[in-house]
Amino acid sequence: MTDQELLEKFRDPSSRNYAFNLMVRKYQQKIYWHIRKMVIDHDDANDLTQETFIKVWSSLEQFRGDSQLYTWIYRIATNECLNFLNKKRRRFFLPIGDVEGELMEKLEENSDFTTSGGDISGDEVQLKLQKALLKLPDKQRLVFNMKYFDDMKYEDIAAITGTSVGALKASYHLAVKKIEDFLNND
Secondary structure (H helix, E strand, O other): OOOHHHHHHHHHOOHHHHHHHHHHHHHHHHHHHHHHHHHOOOOHHHHHHHHHHHHHHHHHHHOOOOOOOOHHHHHHHHHHHHHHHHHHHHHHHHHHHHHHHHHHHHHHHHHHHHHHOOOOOOHHHHHHHHHHHOOHHHHHHHHHHHHHHHHOHHHHHHHHHOOOOOHHHHHHHHHHHHHHHHHHHH
């Protein structure tokens, strides 16, 4: 079912719940892995995925269709991730390096992160790549994940992040360079 058909069914009160369930089924796994790549921990990713869909449910009536439905949902998920990471830093008064260290520990503990779902496999190269990604600033890591793992177009990433295509290309290029440097020095 297309996003437009889902939205039409959602606008009909008699099929609203059904349409939302279809929407969750269509996007839940993609959103979960989008979030998981940022927060690493399975439980945190599950919670944030649930929060994302709660916000989608409560805001979907106001969705005007100015963007594609999936970019709108990704934007909500992205904001949830960034807010979560910022709250975590503030709550524990942690500098960026300490949050990075905590995520690194979770990455090493969570073997399921590297062995299940998406394009991530359990080999050593993927684990090193994930460690390199944790060295990136959150927004740069987000751009890299969406472009590299999710194979999104820059225009869609721009709609999700509210950033220009040129800035995204520069951010992605810098992320790739930093990752290469990390992998070459590791």
